[in-house]
């Protein structure tokens with residue numbers, strides 16, 4: 021992938037999403053559409069953004085029983101997403117159902133530990149492992165289920181890439197130096213994440229909330245050029 025940045029188009033407003041996509045298109049490798057956009061605009065909104073010609077990453081983080089997730093993935097297949105997310109915590113059968121129903125060429129990647137969570141948040145939900153240990157556990161589960169990769173933070177990506185040669189490693193929670201963290205807790209700069217083995221860099225507010233999103237996207241792309249990526253299977 022020549023430009024590994026997928027910009028998170030997190031808005032319910034279709035016209036705003038289209039304008040943003042057009043502005044940043046020369047500087048990014050794809051568009052990530054998540055729950056906020058999909059809840060407001062549905063499949064027709066996804067098709068509208070697909071008209072930019074950029075690959076579409078559908079970040080719907082599916083998490084349900086295997087039958088339901090398999091059928092949801094089958095229903096999404098006509099949108100030809102390049103990447104689709106599910107939650108690894110849904111378990112092996114659910115992951116297998118998602119992969120089996122995905123269209124050819126679509127990478128199914130599983131969210132391990134959300135980048136908005138730290139150790140204390142994991143303890144609150146009964147997980148006593150560290151984020152790194154939990155990412156490793158769920159990465160192994162995802163790999164054995166036949167999926168393509170995982171979503172993790174930049175803090176865990178190097179360890180995950182060593183355990184899973186050829187895996188796809190999606191890293192959100194990216195913040196250029198000096199940016200607001202917002203609700204993210206496990207963060208890294210885009211260049212550091214790429215250097216540690218990320219395949220796909222997901223960046224939202226540092227680009228979309230900037231006064232000049234096109235310039236912010238250009239600046240992120242420039243920061244990556246000076247840093248060679250490790251090969252991690254993207």
Ligand SMILES: O=c1ccn([C@@H]2O[C@H](COP(=O)(O)O)[C@@H](O)[C@H]2O)c(=O)[nH]1
Nearest residue numbers: 028054133134135192193222223224225
């Ligand atoms: O663990 C995860 C999984 C997904 N995301 C998504 O990435 C973007 C990040 O947006 P920022 O504005 O750069 O914080 C957003 O769409 C999340 O839903 C994540 O942040 N962490």
